[in-house]
Amino acid sequence: MGYRKLTESERAQRRQADRERLEKAARALLTTEGWKRWVQVRSRNGLARYSFGNQLLIALQRPDASYVAGFRAFLELNRCVCRGERAIRILAPMSVRQRGPEQADGGADGESEQRRQMVFRAVSVFDVSQTEALPGTEPVSLEPPCEPIDGATHAHLLPSLERLARELGYSVARGPLDGPADGWCDLGKRQIVVNAELALNAQVRVLVHELAHALGIGYRDYGRRRAEVLVDTVTYIVCGSVGLDTSGSTVPYVAGWGESGDLDAIRGCAEAIDAIARRIEDSLRGRSAGHTAAAGFAGGLARLPLLVS
Numbered sequence: 001m002g003y004r005k006l007t008e009s010e011r012a013q014r015r016q017a018d019r020e021r022l023e024k025a026a027r028a029l030l031t032t033e034g035w036k037r038w039v040q041v042r043s044r045n046g047l048a049r050y051s052f053g054n055q056l057l058i059a060l061q062r063p064d065a066s067y068v069a070g071f072r073a074f075l076e077l078n079r080c081v082c083r084g085e086r087a088i089r090i091l092a093p094m095s096v097r098q099r100g101p102e103q104a105d106g107g108a109d110g111e112s113e114q115r116r117q118m119v120f121r122a123v124s125v126f127d128v129s130q131t132e133a134l135p136g137t138e139p140v141s142l143e144p145p146c147e148p149i150d151g152a153t154h155a156h157l158l159p160s161l162e163r164l165a166r167e168l169g170y171s172v173a174r175g176p177l178d179g180p181a182d183g184w185c186d187l188g189k190r191q192i193v194v195n196a197e198l199a200l201n202a203q204v205r206v207l208v209h210e211l212a213h214a215l216g217i218g219y220r221d222y223g224r225r226r227a228e229v230l231v232d233t234v235t236y237i238v239c240g241s242v243g244l245d246t247s248g249s250t251v252p253y254v255a256g257w258g259e260s261g262d263l264d265a266i267r268g269c270a271e272a273i274d275a276i277a278r279r280i281e282d283s284l285r286g287r288s289a290g291h292t293a294a295a296g297f298a299g300g301l302a303r304l305p306l307l308v309s
Contacts, residue, residue, distance in 0.1 A: 018091060018122050025056035029266050036251045037063040038270065039233060043240030044144060046128075048281060052274045054090040061088045067128040067142040074126065078137035087124035094121050145243030147201065154244060155200035157284055161207045164283040165192055168214050172207070182206045185213035187220075201244060208280055209235040215276045230273060237277040242284060 028034030041047055041059040046067035050058065058065050068088060071081055095116045133139040147153040162172045170185070174196035177183070183194040183206040192210045194203050212234040217227050232252040240246045 014122070018120070021089065021122075022053055022057065022091070025053075025060040026267050027263055028056070028060055029270055030263065034059075035266075035270075039236060039251045040240075041065060042274065042277070043237045043246065046142065046144065048237075048241045048278070050090070052271050055274070057090050058088055062127050064129070065127040066144060068125050069128075070123070070125050074128075074131050075134070077140040077142070078134050079128070079131040079139045080134050081126050081131050085126060085130040087126060089122050090125055091120040092123040093118055095119075146245050146247075147243055148245050149201050149205060149239075149248070150199045152200040154204045154242065157204050157242065158200065158207065160284050160286070161204065161211060161280070164211060164280065165207075165214065167283075168211075170214050174203075183210050185210040185218075187213070187218050204242075205235060205239050205244065208238045211280055212276055215279060217276070230269070233273050234277045234280070237273070238280050241277075241281055 029038060037059040038056060041063065042055050044066045047055065047058065047065065050068070058068055062068075065088070069077070074081060096119055097116055128142045131139075165172050170190045170192050172192045172194065174194050176197050177193070177195040181195075182198055182202070183192065185192050192207065192214065194206050194210070196203075198206065209231055212231040213227070217230050217234075219227050221227075222230065229252045232249075236246055236249055236251060
């Protein structure tokens with residue numbers, strides 16, 4: 001059967017269905033389980049590269065996903081999607097060419113009138129758990145690392161995190177600390193302090209936590225409880241994405257909105273967490289741009305009417 005071009009009405013119906021699917025995925029953030037699903041999906045290695053909206057769609061359709069890719073991408077990893085598996089539907093950007101008036105009227109000389117517009121269309125992706133090895137090949141391992149927090153496997157990340165602190169105008173000091181705190185971020189003195197007696201992996205976690213404060217989540221704007229929940233969420237996500245064991249940590253939860261809460265507010269909260277986590281993750285991959293945008297997201301969080309449990 002040949003391909004039939006969709007009518008404008010059919011394309012509009014598809015766009016509406018895509019919007020409704022994304023709205024449903026976002027509204028899941030208003031529940032405890034929906035929030036936890038998104039945080040866990042976001043923290044898994046291999047999923048951070050997806051946009052915030054697609055993270056929500058993946059969390060709604062496949063909450064146990066760990067590595068998501070398209071059919072052809074898995075073939076390049078010596079894997080094939082198993083027969084009968086149901087696809088995860090996400091939205092992918094696509095550039096389309098708009099015709100100018102001359103072209104629409106059949107004019108032959110309309111190159112200068114051609115403009116491109118970015119639109120989004122639904123595409124199919126799959127989780128690695130839905131694949132199997134191609135016969136006669138050795139599939140690329142996609143199992144994310146999971147190292148204990150009391151080890152030293154991630155000590156090599158400390159210089160990159162310290163470099164980010166300097167870019168933000170903060171110094172980093174280490175030393176033995178009295179009391180229960182393993183570190184702090186002094187916004188006035190522009191200084192981050194880390195307990196030197198911690199294992200090196202634990203120092204990575206503390207430094208990520210304090211950098212999230214430095215990127216704009218402070219007690220003065222949010223209050224202590226709210227700020228700590230937001231920063232703990234960033235820390236959980238970043239540590240999970242780089243392969244540190246987070247099984248001993250509970251998923252931080254911002255409570256108080258309920259099923260009828262302010263969807264725009266909680267979506268803005270999650271987007272800001274995602275932006276700050278990306279800023280820290282980018283610093284670990286050698287990319288230094290973007291901290292201004294992350295800080296801007298954090299600034300908007302202070303205005304969100306959320307309660308913290």
